[in-house]
Amino acid sequence: MEISNTSVKEMSYREAVNELDTILREMQSDNCDIDRLSAMTRRATELIAECRNRLTATDEELRNILASLAPKAN
Amino acid sequence: MKRDIGNALPGTEEQTDGKSMTISQLCATLQKLVKVPQVTDVWVVGELSDFGLRGGHCYADLVEKDDDGKPVAKIPLRIWNYLFNSLNAKFMSGTGQPLSTGIKVKVCVAPSIHKLYGLSVIASDIDPAYTMGDLMRRRQEIIDRLTREGIIELNRRLAWTDVPTRLAVISSPSAAGYGDFLNQLFGNEAHIRFTVKLFEAMMQGEKARPTILAALERIAAETDRWDGVVIIRGGGASLDLQCFEDYELAAAVARFPLPVMIGIGHERDITVLDYVANRRVKTPTAAAEWFVKRGESLLNRLNSIGSALLQRASDIMAAEKEQLSYFEGVISVFPLNAVRHADSRLVNSINSLSNLTTRRIVPALEKINAMQTQIEHAAQSALTMQRDRLNADERLLKALSPQAVLARGYSVTRCDGRILTDAATVENGAQLTTQLACGEIKSTVS
Numbered sequence: 001m002e003i004s005n006t007s008v009k010e011m012s013y014r015e016a017v018n019e020l021d022t023i024l025r026e027m028q029s030d031n032c033d034i035d036r037l038s039a040m041t042r043r044a045t046e047l048i049a050e051c052r053n054r055l056t057a058t059d060e061e062l063r064n065i066l067a068s069l070a071p072k073a074n
Numbered sequence: 075m076k077r078d079i080g081n082a083l084p085g086t087e088e089q090t091d092g093k094s095m096t097i098s099q100l101c102a103t104l105q106k107l108v109k110v111p112q113v114t115d116v117w118v119v120g121e122l123s124d125f126g127l128r129g130g131h132c133y134a135d136l137v138e139k140d141d142d143g144k145p146v147a148k149i150p151l152r153i154w155n156y157l158f159n160s161l162n163a164k165f166m167s168g169t170g171q172p173l174s175t176g177i178k179v180k181v182c183v184a185p186s187i188h189k190l191y192g193l194s195v196i197a198s199d200i201d202p203a204y205t206m207g208d209l210m211r212r213r214q215e216i217i218d219r220l221t222r223e224g225i226i227e228l229n230r231r232l233a234w235t236d237v238p239t240r241l242a243v244i245s246s247p248s249a250a251g252y253g254d255f256l257n258q259l260f261g262n263e264a265h266i267r268f269t270v271k272l273f274e275a276m277m278q279g280e281k282a283r284p285t286i287l288a289a290l291e292r293i294a295a296e297t298d299r300w301d302g303v304v305i306i307r308g309g310g311a312s313l314d315l316q317c318f319e320d321y322e323l324a325a326a327v328a329r330f331p332l333p334v335m336i337g338i339g340h341e342r343d344i345t346v347l348d349y350v351a352n353r354r355v356k357t358p359t360a361a362a363e364w365f366v367k368r369g370e371s372l373l374n375r376l377n378s379i380g381s382a383l384l385q386r387a388s389d390i391m392a393a394e395k396e397q398l399s400y401f402e403g404v405i406s407v408f409p410l411n412a413v414r415h416a417d418s419r420l421v422n423s424i425n426s427l428s429n430l431t432t433r434r435i436v437p438a439l440e441k442i443n444a445m446q447t448q449i450e451h452a453a454q455s456a457l458t459m460q461r462d463r464l465n466a467d468e469r470l471l472k473a474l475s476p477q478a479v480l481a482r483g484y485s486v487t488r489c490d491g492r493i494l495t496d497a498a499t500v501e502n503g504a505q506l507t508t509q510l511a512c513g514e515i516k517s518t519v520s
Contacts, residue, residue, distance in 0.1 A: 013237055020379050027386040034394055037387060044383045048376050055237060055369055055376075057267035066260040069270055 008050040101189035108185040125175040130155030150194035168202025176316040180204030225328045232333040238301035240269040242293045251358035258362030266369035277307035282317035306337040306358040318345035337361040480511035
């Protein structure tokens with residue numbers, strides 16, 4: 001398996017999760033390449049961070065969104 | 075002025091002259107005439123229209139429609155305030171909704187004629203089962219039609235994206251349910267980020283149908299911006315769900331290209347939309363919870379992938395370390411073993427060599443020894459033989475030697491050192507030397 005060097009920012013969420021699955025499978029296989037273990041782990045960490053980033057927002061962001069959406073009636 | 079016109083009878087004191095009667099008299103007479111058993115406390119069915127409440131009294135029209143929905147008969151219906159609350163409560167508990175325009179009802183009525191308001195029927199009881207049955211029948215008709223047209227499952231078959239966080243909401247901005255939805259959605263503990271846009275629509279009454287259809291159309295024009303549609307209302311006291319029991323609305327939801335979630339009422343409020351929408355939730359809060367849960371489960375999946383990766387990586391490292399330490403252990407022992415091994419091989423070689431010596435060299439040595447003896451013997455006998463021969467030769471030599479011949483009386487005569495064998499060769503005067511066995515004789519030839 002080639003470790004992709006596509007920027008995680010440019011990937012769709014689905015692509016990122018699929019790549020995570022691939023890396024995990026590779027690492028769980030019997031012929032996991034030790035020389036690439038740290039590269040794989042680093043890539044996986046990046047992917048996880050990016051996915052989590054896309055899913056979640058900071059407190060402040062959430063407050064702002066909520067404020068902009070709140071019914072004007074109040 | 076008399077208050078009870080019901081007592082007025084034709085030809086009584088109200089009559090102004092012998093030929094005419096006042097309208098009041100006429101109405102009073104009619105009122106008497108309609109109070110007959112044939113039309114008193116009879117059950118009548120019709121659709122409510124222009125439903126309204128004034129001073130606690132209910133004013134509406136009871137309408138009869140033909141198959142095309144065209145009114146063919148109409149009569150005003152009144153429910154006086156002393157009865158309205160109990161009848162409305164009975165109706166609500168049986169149908170899950172209050173009396174309102176558009177609902178078909180079966181009411182027990184008696185006619186009444188009022189001098190100002192004319193003919194109306196006054197309700198004394200209501201049968202919610204009829205309305206329920208009618209609702210179910212109408213809903214079933216819509217469902218049957220959608221099924222026939224093969225579209226009832228369309229929206230339900232759509233799959234939500236992995237992360238439905240971009241939501242087009244159809245609601246009324248002032249609806250309490252919309253606020254509940256937003257608070258639940260953005261107050262989620264996992265901090266999942268949602269994008270929400272409100273597409274305003276009326277969520278009750280006759281305008282609900284056209285405004286919701288229009289909102290759906292506006293969303294349909296930008297489907298790539300949204301993961302799904304959420305139609306919500308709720309929180310309000312009035313639960314007029316009739317407006318949602320509509321074929322066109324149901325068909326629009328069924329055909330909608332994005333999954334639609336419906337949360338327009340409380341637990342028991344079901345409309346035909348609940349049969350066609352991708353998901354049905356009880357309340358706007360529950361709608362938001364569903365999206366939050368979905369986001370959370372994705373976050374959990376990320377976390378579990380993360381910990382699986384970590385676990386796996388450390389497992390691999392541990393296994394490699396174990397292997398390394400195995401090698402280390404082996405390496406410290408290995409040379410020693412190798413030396414021992416080589417040593418024992420050497421010993422073996424020596425042993426084999428000595429075996430070889432024993433087996434091969436000893437016999438060879440023995441052979442050599444034997445040969446030596448043989449050679450000694452042979453030499454000995456050769457020497458003996460030679461000595462014997464020498465002795466014999468010596469004896470022969472002795473017998474043949476000039477000395478022996480001389481001894482036997484022979485002599486040797488030399489002239490000038492030359493042995494003489496012919497007398498003719500000697501001249502006179504030559505000096506001769508004759509050798510005898512003992513001594514010599516010198517002589518001169520004469």
